[in-house]
Amino acid sequence: MNVFWFLPTHGDSRYLGTSEGGRRVSHDYLKQVAVAADTLGYDGVLLPTGRSCEDAWVTASSLIAETKQLKFLVAVRPGLSAPTLSARMAATFDRLSGGRLLVNVVTGGDPAEQESDGIFGTHKERYEISDEFLKIWREVLTKTHTGEETNFEGKHLSVKGAKAIYPPIQTPYPPLYFGGSSDEAIDLAAEQVDVYLTWGEPPAAVAEKIAKVRARAEKAGRKLRFGIRFHVIVRETNEAAWRAADELISKLDDETIEKAQKSFAKMDSEGQRRMAALHGGRRDKLEVSPNLWAGVGLVRGGAGTALVGDGPTVAARMKEYADLGVDTFILSGYPHLEESYRFAELVFPLLPRKQKEDLPGFNITGPFGEIVANTHVPSAPKATAAKTAANKESQELRVSES
Template identity: 75%
Template sequence: MNVFWFLPTHGDSRYLGTSRGARTVDGDYLRQVAVAADTLGYDGVLLPTGRSCEDAWIVASSLIQATRQLKFLVAIRPGLSTPGLAVRMASTFDRLSGGRLLINVVTGGDQGELEADGLFADHATRYEISDEFFRIWRAAMAGEGGDKGFDFEGRHLSVKGARTLYPPLQKPYPPLYFGGSSEAAHELAAEQMDVYLTWGEPPAAVAEKLADIRARAAKHGRTVRFGIRLHVIVRETNEEAWRAADELISHLDDEVIAKAQAAFAKMDSVGQRRMAALHGGRRDKLEVSPNLWAGVGLVRGGAGTALVGDPETVAARMQEYADLGIETFILSGYPHLEESYRFAELVFPLLGKGKQGGEHSLTGPFGEVMASDIVPKTSVPNTGVPKKAA
């Protein structure tokens, strides 16, 4: 299991829909979250993209020297940059970070946002552009065409002699992660992407999507790996976890929910429509599957569901997704700094990950020394595969 965390470049808070409990998200805070994820043993972090966020490439670049092992999942948005520019940016980042770049392919689902950035293309056209973009990007990264470079003439994009003089450390290129729920998205994932990401839908719906991607990839003689994007609300007991879920939306009023849902309805993203359909904007139907809570999606675009429960329950629900073929879990919680620690402390031991999973410090005691010289007893939970949740 690969477990990633999230850098909240669009803001952070203890409560959704209000400034109460909010905090300033600046370079210092993002560094704190990144360093916490790195030292706790998370495999990487996802950086969001769009006009509601700080620029993902600049933020990620600023954190290379502050981290050691952490990988950065950073977005490329076809149509908003050229393939050649994206190749240079990715190659440079990969080299300077020591091979720690992962690419998040985002076609975009908010027409208003895209038009504000200068991209006037409908859903189908954006996928045509993305298909051509990454044919060029992958070929240039892999060095196709040798010293003469790679030539391509498509319906939307054309290049002559595309190449990079500074190839990435990861061969043939940093892995491509991609999410989308439309037929066009599934076809693009099957033919060109390395990891398909789904938002946190109920396991049966996820299984159906993964089966479709596998079948499509097989027709191209390929295999695709899988990941899932979820929030987490984990506490020592199930009762505490559900109270924390209620508290997260305790200051959220119906007017804000209605405005958010109206904005989501204007988007042409199939995935966003599937997220909204899980709860229909209603507070009384938020547990859409056992321990899968859709409260975040009342006002948050994109990933809108959270796993809620005690450590054993959350680990077991993760295992259910893993049994479907999910290898990478991209998680987050509010506020992101504290919840990165909470999840690592409570769930990592059950997953056999990080320092909380048994990799104790070699330079001193693990825990607080008592009465000057009494070292805490070793007590590491079972790191085997968690049992199925009841």
């Protein structure tokens, strides 16, 4: 199981929809989050993209030297830059980071934002451009290893004698991640990407989507991996976690929710439509599946659901998605620095993945925790088997009741 965290380049806060408890986006703060994720043993971080964010490539590049093993999932936007330029940027980043680049292909689903960047194509045309972009991008990077040139003539994009001199470390190129729920998006994923991403919908909906993408990929003679995007709210107890969820939207007024939902309704993203349909803009029906809470999506675009509960409960929910075929979980939580620690401490030990002490270069040099009375080493945690079993039994009871 691969677990990623998130760099909040569009802002961070203790409460949604208000400046109260807000944090300024600065390099120092983003560095804190990135170093925490690296130290805690997260496999990588996702950087968002769009006009509401600091630039993903500049930000990620600035953090290469601040981290050791952390991978960076950075977006390319077909239509905003030439595929050859994007290919050279990817190769350079991969080389300078020691092979730590992952590429997130973002076609975009907000027509107003697209038009502000000079892109006026329809939804269908944007996916045609993305398809041609990736064909060029992949071939250019693949051929860096042999020194060959690329020629391509398409409906929207063409190149003649395209070439990148410096090859990426990863072969044939850094892995491509991509998410989209429309038929055009699924066709693109099946034919060109390595990891298909979905936002956090209920398990039945995710299972249906994975089956659809997998079937299209098999028809194209390909096999994909699958990832999912969630927020997380994890505490020592389920009760505390749900209180934290309520607190996250406690400063949120109805006017702000209505304004956000009107903006989302103007988008032509099928994924955004599915996110909004989970809650319908209402506060009273936010638990859309056991421990799956849609409160974040009241005002946040894109990923709008959170896994809520104590460590064993959240781990159990993640394993349910893993059983569907998901091997990569891209997570975030508010505030991102503190929640990265909570999740690592409460959930990591319960997941089927390497712990940070198993990672290359990690060395245990002393006891964990504060020394007691200047003399005594803190006692080791009590056996958790009984607690885990009790939580599992309680969880199964809640599921049957729901």
